Amino acid sequence: SQKIEQNSEALNIQEGKTATLTCNYTNYSPAYLQWYRQDPGRGPVFLLLIRENEKEKRKERLKVTFDTTLKQSLFHITASQPADSATYLCALLSGGSYIPTFGRGTSLIVHP
Amino acid sequence: GAGVSQSPSNKVTEKGKDVELRCDPISGHTALYWYRQSLGQGLEFLIYFQGNSAPDKSGLPSDRFSAERTGGSVSTLTIQRTQQEDSAVYLCASSLVSVSSYNEQFFGPGTRLTVL
Numbered sequence: 001s002q003k004i005e006q007n008s009e010a011l012n013i014q015e016g017k018t019a020t021l022t023c024n025y026t027n028y029s030p031a032y033l034q035w036y037r038q039d040p041g042r043g044p045v046f047l048l049l050i051r052e053n054e055k056e057k058r059k060e061r062l063k064v065t066f067d068t069t070l071k072q073s074l075f076h077i078t079a080s081q082p083a084d085s086a087t088y089l090c091a092l093l094s095g096g097s098y099i100p101t102f103g104r105g106t107s108l109i110v111h112p
Numbered sequence: 113g114a115g116v117s118q119s120p121s122n123k124v125t126e127k128g129k130d131v132e133l134r135c136d137p138i139s140g141h142t143a144l145y146w147y148r149q150s151l152g153q154g155l156e157f158l159i160y161f162q163g164n165s166a167p168d169k170s171g172l173p174s175d176r177f178s179a180e181r182t183g184g185s186v187s188t189l190t191i192q193r194t195q196q197e198d199s200a201v202y203l204c205a206s207s208l209v210s211v212s213s214y215n216e217q218f219f220g221p222g223t224r225l226t227v228l
Contacts, residue, residue, distance in 0.1 A: 004154075043221055043222055044155070044203075046217060046218070089154070089155070091155075098143060098160065098207075099160050100157075103154055104152070104153060105154065
């Protein structure tokens with residue numbers, strides 16, 4: 001069955017460092033991969049989308065990579081700030097589908 | 113502009129009662145989704161509406177769950193004869209399906225349902 005894995009353990013890093021979050025998947029051939037941010041008590045907020053034929057996407061301090069051979073996406077936040085502390089979710093979409101499958105998310109805690 | 117809104121924000125009900133949860137999507141968004149999120153769990157897809165097409169109900173966990181979308185806008189998720197395992201946060205999202213912004217979803221704040 002399709003499976004999306006995100007590290008269930010919280011990632012603790014120091015302010016100013018680069019945070020790297022991982023999204024691995026099996027039994028899936030996604031055409032698109034999305035990353036969302038979710039704060040406690042709120043709905044997820046879309047951050048970035050990357051297509052299967054794209055290796056890397058950047059937006060301000062965010063960078064996403066997509067390796068379809070490794071079946072993995074990495075999400076990087078450079079120069080991290082305490083305000084970046086949140087849960088980050090990855091979501092996969094097959095080609096022609098409009099219903100994403102979400103991972104459970106990884107909590108990021110940036111310490112001042 | 114206005115985002116996706118949901119009501120109520122919190123709902124406490126007794127086991128066996130019916131509940132209705134409401135979602136107001138962003139104006140002009142043709143796609144509307146309902147998800148369920150339990151503590152420490154990922155987003156569980158429930159149902160998807162797209163324009164005038166028949167909804168994709170493949171995620172509904174039982175026939176106690178149903179949803180409607182009236183006039184291509186407001187949606188109501190109904191849970192009949194609620195059970196304790198229905199306790200979760202119910203999230204609604206809408207999107208403008210297009211090539212340029214492929215399925216970016218805008219989520220509401222959710223309704224926290226507690227079944228006693």
